[in-house]
Amino acid sequence: MPLDYRRFNGPEDSIPYKRFTKDFVKSYDELFKELLDDKGVRKDGRALSEARSMCMFFARADMVSQAKGSAYVELRKTKVVCSVFDPREIPHQNEFSELGQIFCEVKFAPFSCPRRRRPHAPDAEEKALSVALRKALEPSVCRHMFPNYQVDVFIYILENDGACLSAAINAAGLALADAAVPMYDIITSCTVAVIGDKMFVDPTEAEEYLATTNPDTPINHGLLTLSTLSELKQISDFIQIGSMDVVSVTNAMEVLEKECEKLVPLVQKVLVANVLKCFAQRKRLEEEANEREKALNSKMEEWKKLLNAG
Template identity: 45%
Template structure:
């Protein structure tokens, strides 16, 4: 209506913005490896993306951490231990609660503000990976709240979340048996790609289009104790291939372990310098 100052002037026709977005590998023409056996970003099959990890990034939280795996970015905050208010949740051992959430702008398509089924499943997997590493008997009748938010999703969000949350718990001063390191792998036939990007990750239609064993695997371990805390897989994969992928992921986790240790050392030095000690 002309003359209406409250109305925003806009075009009469609109178009879907995703029509102008370049395909990131959802189609059948996407190739995991080129003729030189390299991936789209130039990495070899056994190479992981650069890792950036920092602890103590949220001043209001008891412990916090921030992680980057190239374009995959996540931040975690830890609060507690807090007293369990509900009587039905009483336990002489401490409890962990994990809240995994994608930011609305983190993915190619806008996410909802409320948790969907995928985020609930990832919350459970994150909880199962962290529980074996935390000394729950040290804070009876209390719970530790972990909130993780993915700021940008470019694949391998679960391993990034596990490492970020593990460092955040240690930064909060919670006693742990060991840090939890994690790595994921994309399996396509005889090819095992460590730390897959979003375009390389397994989707349900890949098994039908590729016509061979295809899937993905995520492994979380306690390196010092040499124990597995999390193992999940999906797709159609032979046992021999899974065994080979687990060995490669284990080697990758041992390489990432010093990065997490160095991150905590820097965080402790920063806290000591602030206190003047």
């Protein structure tokens, strides 16, 4: 990978100090046991089938004032900022494209991941996430409304504690709506990590890591992300990685569909709150303008009187 020499990059062969801690040498089984306690409750107190969004869904639109539309989604320790900019002509393109394009860029903060520091240059995972995000968003946006133009969607992952792709998709959906980009439907997304017969809905980073690590015995393991357009009953993107049989994939898909469905009212609430806020803001601005006008008018009257008297 090309290094950016203007930055301080650190020695190339440095390794995280965590390699020398006790946690590092834990076996697969030990790590797995840590994820769940005896009662089947996860480390952060959730049940297996409980998404973080259900206990607290912190999201808001209109986060970045400079952007046309923006959103912030927080799933406990996964924090994502998204901003959407006005359509602009597609750069370096000679052919006319009938459909508008969506340009997505996902970026991890250098300090966002628990296992290692992220480099400044985009790495393979960031590129893969960008492509996945674009694929998920494309069916939801009315792209024929802005031919030969592109809408830029930028995602910055401040902290990654698992399910960052679905958090990014949810945030991007909110931001696109906030930017008043014409869309067919609300887009929602959810992730599931499968280890053996256990299904971790909305997994944390530790759960995700274990689901994508190779177990000692050939059991089902994998990570699935699904994004849906709920009103149209369509799946806009589905990504699976790992090793799973047909039954397990089908089960996970059903769980994911339900979870995505559950997110819709939450997203709607955020959007309505945003619209109400905009209305309130406009009203306040209008009132202020009226007051100013009134004050000016009364000043004018005073001066007129003074002039007439003089």
